[in-house]
Amino acid sequence: MADNTCGPSNAFKGLARHVDQDRTRQQDRVVASPHHVAQAFRTAPHDPAVANSQFAAFQGGNAPLPGFGVPDMYPPPAFMPHSAPYPRMQPVGPAPNVGGDWVNDFQRNLHLNETASPSLHRPSVPHNSAMRRGIHPSMGATYYPTPPMHQHMPSTMMGPAGGIAQQNGYLHSMPNEAINMQPHHGAVDMIDPLIQQQLDDEFTAAMDEWMRENGTSETTPAEASVGVVDGVPTVQSTYSEYNVTHSATNPNAQAALAMEDAKLKQLHAEHAEMGPLGIDEAMLAHQSQLEQEASDQSHPAKTQPQVDTELARAAQQLVDSVSDNDSEKFRNSSFLQMMRRIAAEEVTVRGNELVETSRAGSTDVGSSSHATGHDFSTISPSPASRQVSGSRIYPYSLLTNLIQ
Amino acid sequence: MASSMLEFRTPGFNPYAVKYSPYYDSRIAVASAANYGIVGNGRLFCLGLGPQGVQVEKMFDTNDAQYDLAWSEINESQLLVACGDGSIKLYDVNVNDFPVMNFHEHKRETFSVAWSPITKDTFASSSWDGTVKIWSPARKDSITTLPVGNCTYSTNYCPSNPNIISAVSTDSHLRVFDLRTPISAQYHLTVKIPVHHPPPVPLPPGIAPPAMPAEILTHDWNKYRDTVIATGGVDRVIRTFDIRNPAAGPTSLIMGHEYAIRRLAWSPHAADVLISGSYDMTVRLWTDGSTMESDGSSPIKRGVQLGVMNRHTEFVTGVDWCLFGVGGWVATVGWDERLLLWDANMILQGRL
Numbered sequence: 001m002a003d004n005t006c007g008p009s010n011a012f013k014g015l016a017r018h019v020d021q022d023r024t025r026q027q028d029r030v031v032a033s034p035h036h037v038a039q040a041f042r043t044a045p046h047d048p049a050v051a052n053s054q055f056a057a058f059q060g061g062n063a064p065l066p067g068f069g070v071p072d073m074y075p076p077p078a079f080m081p082h083s084a085p086y087p088r089m090q091p092v093g094p095a096p097n098v099g100g101d102w103v104n105d106f107q108r109n110l111h112l113n114e115t116a117s118p119s120l121h122r123p124s125v126p127h128n129s130a131m132r133r134g135i136h137p138s139m140g141a142t143y144y145p146t147p148p149m150h151q152h153m154p155s156t157m158m159g160p161a162g163g164i165a166q167q168n169g170y171l172h173s174m175p176n177e178a179i180n181m182q183p184h185h186g187a188v189d190m191i192d193p194l195i196q197q198q199l200d201d202e203f204t205a206a207m208d209e210w211m212r213e214n215g216t217s218e219t220t221p222a223e224a225s226v227g228v229v230d231g232v233p234t235v236q237s238t239y240s241e242y243n244v245t246h247s248a249t250n251p252n253a254q255a256a257l258a259m260e261d262a263k264l265k266q267l268h269a270e271h272a273e274m275g276p277l278g279i280d281e282a283m284l285a286h287q288s289q290l291e292q293e294a295s296d297q298s299h300p301a302k303t304q305p306q307v308d309t310e311l312a313r314a315a316q317q318l319v320d321s322v323s324d325n326d327s328e329k330f331r332n333s334s335f336l337q338m339m340r341r342i343a344a345e346e347v348t349v350r351g352n353e354l355v356e357t358s359r360a361g362s363t364d365v366g367s368s369s370h371a372t373g374h375d376f377s378t379i380s381p382s383p384a385s386r387q388v389s390g391s392r393i394y395p396y397s398l399l400t401n402l403i404q
Numbered sequence: 405m406a407s408s409m410l411e412f413r414t415p416g417f418n419p420y421a422v423k424y425s426p427y428y429d430s431r432i433a434v435a436s437a438a439n440y441g442i443v444g445n446g447r448l449f450c451l452g453l454g455p456q457g458v459q460v461e462k463m464f465d466t467n468d469a470q471y472d473l474a475w476s477e478i479n480e481s482q483l484l485v486a487c488g489d490g491s492i493k494l495y496d497v498n499v500n501d502f503p504v505m506n507f508h509e510h511k512r513e514t515f516s517v518a519w520s521p522i523t524k525d526t527f528a529s530s531s532w533d534g535t536v537k538i539w540s541p542a543r544k545d546s547i548t549t550l551p552v553g554n555c556t557y558s559t560n561y562c563p564s565n566p567n568i569i570s571a572v573s574t575d576s577h578l579r580v581f582d583l584r585t586p587i588s589a590q591y592h593l594t595v596k597i598p599v600h601h602p603p604p605v606p607l608p609p610g611i612a613p614p615a616m617p618a619e620i621l622t623h624d625w626n627k628y629r630d631t632v633i634a635t636g637g638v639d640r641v642i643r644t645f646d647i648r649n650p651a652a653g654p655t656s657l658i659m660g661h662e663y664a665i666r667r668l669a670w671s672p673h674a675a676d677v678l679i680s681g682s683y684d685m686t687v688r689l690w691t692d693g694s695t696m697e698s699d700g701s702s703p704i705k706r707g708v709q710l711g712v713m714n715r716h717t718e719f720v721t722g723v724d725w726c727l728f729g730v731g732g733w734v735a736t737v738g739w740d741e742r743l744l745l746w747d748a749n750m751i752l753q754g755r756l
Contacts, residue, residue: 193547199587200549286534286553290511325662329685335418335440335718335739349443352467 207287308348308357315342409715410745412458417447419737421472421667422722426521427480429728430454431461432735434743435485437469446470448485450497451743458743462497474517476541477524484527486514492529494541507539509546516558522566530559536571536581550581551591557621557637564630570647576600576617578635580647595650599635599643603653608702613641613657622667628675634658634692636665636680642707644692656692658707667723673731677710679748681720687713687736689751711751716740 318339322330330336338354341347348357417436425431430453438444446469450462469488476482481497482504490510493503510531519527526547530536532555537546555574562568567583580595602615618639626632626644632655636642642658642665663683671677676695681687689712693705718739726733732749 193543193545196548196587197545284553290533322663329717333685333718338440352444354439354443 207284210284308345311348312343312345315339319343408747408750410453410458412449412451412743412745414447414449414737414741414743416741418718418721418739418741419743420470420721422735422737422743423473423475423483423724424726424735425475425480426477426727427475429726432458432743432745433473433475433483434722434737435470435473436737437471437488440739441469441471441488444469446485446487448473448483448495449743450483450495453745458745462495462500464493464495464501464503466493469513471513472516474519474527477519477521478541482541484517484519486517486529488513490514490531490533492517492539505541505544507544507546509537509549510535512555515556516560518560520561520566521563522561526566528559528561528569530556530571530573532556534573536569538569538583548583548592550593552579555619557619558623560623560625562630563625563627570623570625570633572599572620572623572635572637574619576620576637578620578623578633578645580633595647597645597647597650599637599645599654600639601653603704604651605653605704606702608657608704608706611657611659611706613643613659614639619664621664624668624670624678626670626675627672629694634668634670634678636661636668638664640664640682642668642678642680642690642692644694652703654704656694656705656707658690658692658709660688660690660707660709661686666719666721669723669725671731672725672727679723679725679734681716681723681736681738683719685714685716685719685738687716687720687723687734689713689748711748713744713746713751715744716742 319336322336338347345357347354349355412434414434414436417438418440419434419436420441421435423433425433432451432453434449434451435446436449437446446466448464448466448470449460450464451458452461453459464485466485466487467489468491470485471488472486474484476484476494479496483495483497485493485495487493489508490512491506491508492510492514494505494507496504507529510529510533512532514529514531516530517527518529526538526540528536528538530552534551534553534556536550536552536556536559538548538550539546550569550571552571552573553575556571557573559569559571562570569581569583571579571581573579576599578595578597578599579593580597581592582594583592585592585594598617599620600613600615600617602613607613616639618637620635620637622637623633623635626634629646631646631648632644633647634642634644634656640659640661640663642656642661643654644656644658646652646655658678661680661682661684665680665682668678668680671679676691676693677689678692679687679689689710690707691710692707696705696708698705713736716736716738718741720736720738722735722737724735726735730749732747733745734748735743735745737743
């Protein structure tokens with residue numbers, strides 16, 4: 001700590017001293033602080049009913065989480081993956097005590113001094129930039145080395161050195177230290193499925209609720225692939241759009257392609273600015289996409305001809321994408337020959353098999369591929385995806401992406 | 405030199421992955437799918453190498469395509485397969501027909517599995533449902549779910565730290581999760597590298613990797629430099645990254661494949677050598693250039709192709725190195741329904 005006590009004074013050093021102090025003695029007072037009665041469910045769930053009602057009030061009232069210093073960057077708590085697990089992880093240390101102001105300062109400083117001042121992190125951490133970039137600033141609080149600050153923390157690592165930096169010496173790494181420092185936490189160390197399950201459930205519940213309120217249920221799959229989910233652009237979906245444009249044979253696609261390019265770059269820049277936070281939006285977008293697909297499959301709206309057409313179109317895209325390759329291997333590839341037949345709708349999917357359509361006769365072309373004599377339902381009790389041929393369309397679109 | 409190359413056919417099934425056993429130099433497994441994985445069953449081939457060549461020891465059929473496999477690190481007779489219905493099945497070569505465990509939480513196709521090489525008590529899976537899940541072989545339910553948010557093609561454990569897990573996905577990013585961080589820290593996400601981003605430093609002369617986002621299909625941790633990861637995907641470029649400095653961009657650029665790179669693996673015997681299989685139907689052997697003198701023009705090394713193996717006649721989907729013997733034996737599979745076992749040293753000597 002010599003570097004904290006010597007040299008010219010700055011805000012960081014005061015802050016670091018503040019952080020390094022042992023506050024275990026004051027913990028009781030902090031927990032009982034009258035200023036935070038409204039959020040006592042975070043720290044002292046004596047009466048579950050009271051705690052639940054307080055938590056409900058918190059959820060409904062959009063109360064800011066202490067320690068969240070940059071509210072503009074965040075979506076409302078209701079659908080923030082942070083919001084569900086966060087309350088139970090609230091440090092019981094200085095953060096509530098001083099009203100979160102210093103936490104905000106701390107975070108702001110983290111941003112401002114990202115390159116200028118590595119001194120806040122402990123000198124034993126050699127790769128600050130990796131951790132800073134990777135770990136959300138709001139997690140600064142987890143790097144305080146005072147163990148008792150985390151009361152309900154189910155998680156794994158409270159110590160000073162997180163991130164990748166320790167991997168060279170994993171034998172000396174955190175889990176052991178964490179166990180030593182916090183014997184009562186050792187047992188739940190990262191593989192307690194109950195706690196994990198609880199967290200997951202909360203996460204899922206919050207996500208589901210958000211999806212119910214903000215989901216894009218009325219859009220068609222095509223519209224859903226336009227990369228905006230509730231105003232949040234997603235690089236991924238726009239990217240797939242780009243691919244479709246790219247592989248289209250329509251000459252007009254060139255103009256659209258250029259536009260998509262620009263849009264994509266812009267989106268991507270935005271995405272990069274959002275940093276690690278992007279995971280939330282990406283997850284939500286993907287979730288909505290999955291639910292979209294699930295609802296597509298649950299509705300018997302897609303008729304067999306439509307499915308066949310989709311298959312044929314995907315196969316045609318694939319064939320087109322390698323049409324300029326006249327090497328012997330590609331000419332003789334039986335996979336590509338099959339793709340050509342699917343594109344010509346001579347072969348299509350029926351149930352769990354590829355069959356020739358009426359255009360080519362109706363014999364099973366893939367019979368040698370199919371295992372016989374087994375009751376597969378006994379192997380896997382719920383082969384739902386196998387019964388819907390539509391669910392297997394995806395590999396086609398995958399392949400069109402693979403061969404650009 | 406065809407005689408020095410062993411072949412095994414998987415009639416009716418198109419292989420998606422091949423792995424050598426970590427216990428026996430004579431044991432190898434192939435995960436495969438009928439009809440190229442589009443529709444139909446899957447079959448897991450457990451193979452033994454003997455004086456008679458490659459022989460089937462056991463076959464396990466699944467009612468859905470198999471996309472990946474991983475040998476158990478704690479039980480020499482067990483192995484996992486990743487299935488198209490989202491399930492992961494643990495088979496034992498001493499138990500006929502049925503899996504000894506079935507793990508089914510993924511809502512979409514499970515596309516990769518990896519067994520923890522350090523603690524050996526967990527394994528990871530990635531899926532098109534946009535998640536990576538950590539499992540214990542003894543529990544039906546997953547231990548942890550790591551959200552990625554889009555189709556995740558591949559996940560892997562750091563070879564030196566059991567808490568660090570990487571994943572690559574369709575959004576062109578390489579993610580590294582550290583399970584020691586609190587879950588509120590972005591669900592353990594610690595590093596997120598945009599693989600396609602142009603590096604902030606000048607490129608080596610003469611190469612221009614595409615800067616558009618592209619699906620990343622495969623990645624692997626270097627076995628000697630445990631902060632180095634190689635990625636490969638649709639944009640046909642293999643890039644290596646040092647996760648200690650994610651903002652610095654790639655440390656090596658390896659170009660030469662004509663189509664998407666489906667699978668790559670670092671050599672267990674040399675720190676700078678890796679092998680890759682591609683939709684251009686070739687297998688290529690590379691050095692990432694890290695051991696070569698730099699000419700000073702760029703901090704980014706330029707990978708050099710050491711050889712190309714051209715025997716597969718369909719897309720190459722699986723490559724793996726044998727851990728045993730003199731070093732250099734590799735197994736490759738492709739959709740030509742063939743497993744080929746060959747010595748990469750022959751490429752170096754120009755004999756293949």
